[in-house]
Amino acid sequence: MLLGRKWSRWGKPWLVSPLRCAPGETDIQRGRAALLEAFEQQHDLPLTEFARLADKSRQQIHKDIDSRRLLALNVGPCGQRLPDWQLDPVKQQLTQTVLQEAVCIDNWTIYQALSEPLEALGELSPAVAVSPALIDYVASAVLNVLGVHAH
Numbered sequence: 326m327l328l329g330r331k332w333s334r335w336g337k338p339w340l341v342s343p344l345r346c347a348p349g350e351t352d353i354q355r356g357r358a359a360l361l362e363a364f365e366q367q368h369d370l371p372l373t374e375f376a377r378l379a380d381k382s383r384q385q386i387h388k389d390i391d392s393r394r395l396l397a398l399n400v401g402p403c404g405q406r407l408p409d410w411q412l413d414p415v416k417q418q419l420t421q422t423v424l425q426e427a428v429c430i431d432n433w434t435i436y437q438a439l440s441e442p443l444e445a446l447g448e449l450s451p452a453v454a455v456s457p458a459l460i461d462y463v464a465s466a467v468l469n470v471l472g473v474h475a476h
Contacts, residue, residue, distance in 0.1 A: 369398060369406040378412055393424040396432055396439070408436065410452040419455045422464040427473045438470050445469075 370378070376386045389395040390405070395417070397405045410416040420439060427435055439451050445466045446454040455463045468474070 368409045370409050372397070372405045372407060375407040375409070375412070378409075393428070394421050396420050396424060396435060398432060398436055408440070408452070410439075415457055415460065416452055416455055419451060419460055419464055419467075422460065423467050423471075426464075426468055427471050430471055430473065434471065438467050443467075443470065 372386055373383060376383045379386065381389075386395065386407075390397045390407075395407060395411055397407050399405050408420075411420050423435055423439065442448045442450050443454075443466055446463065451463045451467045
């Protein structure tokens with residue numbers, strides 16, 4: 326690419342590129358795109374679908390979300406989605422335990438901590454690794470990742 330020259334009014338040359346500079350994505354735009362991608366995962370169900378599968382009313386699901394018994398993800402006007410792993414009683418208990426202890430941490434961070442592999446769990450995600458005998462251990466591992474010390 327050859328650079329052309331233009332002269333400023335002070336008699337000094339400016340280098341001018343024949344290509345226009347297009348701004349790239351900002352960190353905020355990249356973050357928003359990542360949230361939308363995670364939000365649209367097949368295992369994240371719309372609230373009405375989750376309520377139907379859980380055999381509960383939408384109002385009860387809203388109450389469970391408000392009282393931090395269920396984890397819900399929100400991206401602006403797109404509505405709420407809930408990870409389907411919460412339909413399993415053991416995984417729902419893990420999620421509830423983490424939500425109750427990590428009150429100052431946003432739901433997206435908790436979702437990430439529950440769904441991404443952890444070395445302490447043999448590279449399995451907490452939502453996959455949990456079993457009735459391991460709820461306390463897995464919850465402790467997740468809370469450790471989140472920097473929360475259980476009460």
